[in-house]
Amino acid sequence: MPRLLHHSDVENVFDTPERAAALAGRLRALDGPDAIVVGTGDTVAPGVCSLVTRGRQAVDFYAAAGTRLETFGNHEFDYGPDALREIVAASGPTFVSANVRDADGEPFGRAEGVVPATVRTVDGDRVGFVGVTDPATDSLNPSAASLSFTDPIAAVERAVDRLTDEADPDHVVVLSHLGGGDEELARTTDVDAILGGHVHDRRVDVIDGTLLVRPGVNGRAVAEVELSGSGTPTARLHERDGADPVPKLRATLTDRLERAALDEVVATVTEPIERGDAVVHGGECRVGNFVADAFRWAVDADVGLSNAGGIRSGDPIAGAVTKATCIGLVPFEEPVVRAAVTGTELRSILREMAAPDVDFGADDWWHGHVSNARVVWDADAERLREATVGGDPIDPDATYTVATSEYLLHSDHEFPTLEERHRAGEGGIQYEELYRYAAERGVDPAIEGRIRIVHGADPARADT
Structure with a gap:
């Protein structure tokens, strides 16, 4: 049974290297051949360590946690589109984004490998992933003012139709940084699960047959989602505390902060x-x-x-x-x-x-x-x-x-x-x-x- 390991709104956990390393350790401990680690934004910023590294501590974290897919939160753009493009290019995961557009109207980050949707084989099943970001991001974040953020529901519907036509996935999952918009997304689109962020509360809920999960803020927990062959997926949250920290990440973040x-x-x-x-x-x-x-x-x-x-x-x-x-x-x-x-x-x-x-x-x-x-x-x-x-x-x-x-x-x-x-x-x-x-x-x-x-x-x- 495919499992999705979900982190979101990590934000300033990097300011305490021991905790960031424990978060990566928890994801590693849960990972396996039947699983995939995914994120739903606000990993690049904000925080002290983020300012020191201009967001590149996220690259260190992705490598330590084994993150394979990520989408954009509003804080990914804190240092501007060009800085984000460099982070995307340097990062291990594929960024999935269906509703972010460059100043010229073209999909953001396409040259750096950003895709609107993708399919991954997880434990023998084809899982389709679509990524969307809060359409108010250009207002929320002045550094994103040159970009545009299209209607996320329409973007998901187009991406799902294309995935269905081209790949016929067994499951469809949205990596979302919409916050309160997740509920409407669940009610109006035909997807199995929405892995959400932006809003900092923890949530495991089912809305009109779609699983909605948020693990909360600052990396205190991660979500483990099981995709069922029939019926609604299920999820549970795992606390970060108690996991064995990843030593290399802890050392790297500590060094970055001490140098500042x-x-x-x-x-x-x-x-x-x-x-x-x-x-x-x-x-x-x-x-x-x-x-x-x-x-x-x-x-x-x-x-x-x-x-x-x-x-x-x-x-x-x-x-x-x-x-x-x-x-x-x-x-x-x-x-x-x-x-x-x-x-x-x-x-x-x-x-x-x-x-x-x-x-x-x-x-x-x-x-x-x-x-x-x-x-x-x-x-x-x-x-x-x-x-x-x-x-x-x-x-x-x-x-x-x-x-x-x-x-x-x-x-x-x-x-x-x-x-x-x-x-x-x-x-x-x-x-x-x-x-x-x-x-x-x-x-x-x-x-x-x-x-x-x-x-x-x-x-x-x-x-x-």
């Missing part, structure tokens, strides 16, 4: 600062306050704003805070910018921190953090009940400056009110501003009531 010399201590944390997804997307949190405060300080703005999705999850920040710590929080080579907005626009921006207008993550996720502002959000009515800056109500006709990531000026996926026309100034690279702020002001954020999520008529009832 990012261990300079800039501050000390006495009370550990949590930064898991549930914390960062749960409303006000200490790590969100730290980032928003640093942004506002960096460009001397009225309000600091950090999108929750830009703060990378990981172990709590404790003890020594190094440059690597700050890079690991926001590992993107984009500056902090100052935007000038009206009071009316600012209220819209603050409203856009709430989940209803964002199609990423769980329905109740919170998507922003602020400095020098306070908001009360009515989750039942889905409205902004109160909003202040510096303790004063927002004047709809006044002008306010907002410090935030440059990404939010480009993206219409998050905080669509913010646009390039609002740019009024620019600071340094985000993580550099974090460690400048940490060195000068320290790192001791507190929960201050900046964000209150209430329900209906009871403003005292906070969503905890």
